[in-house]
Amino acid sequence: MNTISVQNIQKSFAGKPALKDVSFDIPKGEIFGFLGPSGSGKTTLLKILTAQLDPTSGSATVLDKPAKLMQKTDQKRRFGILTDNSGLYERLTIEENLELFRGLYDLPKSSIHKVLNFVNLTADRKKRISVLSKGMRQRVTLACAIIHEPEMLFLDEPTSALDPVNTAHIHKGLRYLNENGTTIFLTTHDMTEAETLCERVAILHKGEIRAIGAPAELKKTHRDGTLTVELTSGQSERLPMNENSATQVANWMSQGQIDRIYTNELSLGDIFIKLTGSELV
Numbered sequence: 334m335n336t337i338s339v340q341n342i343q344k345s346f347a348g349k350p351a352l353k354d355v356s357f358d359i360p361k362g363e364i365f366g367f368l369g370p371s372g373s374g375k376t377t378l379l380k381i382l383t384a385q386l387d388p389t390s391g392s393a394t395v396l397d398k399p400a401k402l403m404q405k406t407d408q409k410r411r412f413g414i415l416t417d418n419s420g421l422y423e424r425l426t427i428e429e430n431l432e433l434f435r436g437l438y439d440l441p442k443s444s445i446h447k448v449l450n451f452v453n454l455t456a457d458r459k460k461r462i463s464v465l466s467k468g469m470r471q472r473v474t475l476a477c478a479i480i481h482e483p484e485m486l487f488l489d490e491p492t493s494a495l496d497p498v499n500t501a502h503i504h505k506g507l508r509y510l511n512e513n514g515t516t517i518f519l520t521t522h523d524m525t526e527a528e529t530l531c532e533r534v535a536i537l538h539k540g541e542i543r544a545i546g547a548p549a550e551l552k553k554t555h556r557d558g559t560l561t562v563e564l565t566s567g568q569s570e571r572l573p574m575n576e577n578s579a580t581q582v583a584n585w586m587s588q589g590q591i592d593r594i595y596t597n598e599l600s601l602g603d604i605f606i607k608l609t610g611s612e613l614v
């Protein structure tokens with residue numbers, strides 16, 4: 334069963350295409366990463382999927398309903414969203430901000446305690462947002478996005494500009510939510526995040542999906558057809574994967590000269606650059 338189904342979405346701003354015929358499905362329970370350079374259309378799609386923008390053409394369903402209904406109360410309760418315009422009240426404390434969200438969703442008092450504990454901010458709950466570090470602020474934003482235990486979570490660069498400890502903390506939380514049934518759609522510029530967190534990724538370039546699949550599958554598709562043999566002598570040989578190389582490798586092997594042998598794969602970052610070009614936009 335799919336949680337998200339996107340069919341032939343196109344979106345233009347003043348006649349200029351931002352998304353061109355984008356289609357893909359996200360099965361229930363998946364962590365899906367949407368990757369692409371700045372300006373490639375990631376946020377535009379996220380806004381279409383959460384009914385903050387209408388597509389120029391095409392359609393999408395989210396949680397079994399047309400995406401355009403996502404801002405209706407029934408659907409709103411079913412998803413959470415984390416973006417950089419977090420909507421936190423700077424002068425209020427963490428707890429007071431969460432109280433507002435609790436009221437919005439009509440949740441029991443215990444939900445605040447639970448979510449504070451989850452993002453590890455119980456001890457800091459009386460602090461005003463204005464005094465928080467970036468990492469703490471991001472954890473509060475996440476807490477607001479998940480306080481109602483949504484089925485689906487949209488995250489626009491959830492860990493951008495965070496240190497590795499805060500990033501790891503957020504990743505751990507996201508994995509936990511996912512293991513408990515939350516489907517996650519995230520945009521990121523961080524290839525390590527995409528690789529360690531996402532079951533599948535799509536690489537977007539100028540409004541078009543250039544590749545989609547599990548990171549390991551993409552690496553397999555884009556490997557360069559060579560293998561490297563490191564010999565006990567310290568010498569390293571890069572060989573094409575053909576019959577001649579097989580004979581050569583067998584010889585080395587029979588003489589006990591091989592230290593290490595591996596196929597040469599591109600990293601996800603290399604594949605990203607290969608598919609999207611390395612020019613700055």
Ligand SMILES: Nc1ncnc2c1ncn2[C@@H]1O[C@H](COP(=O)(O)OP(=O)(O)OP(=O)(O)O)[C@@H](O)[C@H]1O
Nearest residue numbers: 346347350351369370371372373374375376377378
């Ligand atoms: N409201 C708007 N009006 C006009 N053009 C827009 C609007 N929103 C986005 N665009 C344009 O659409 C294209 C895609 O933008 P979008 O914000 O979706 O990219 P992105 O991949 O999310 O970028 P980033 O990684 O920098 O957030 C860009 O060329 C952008 O300038």
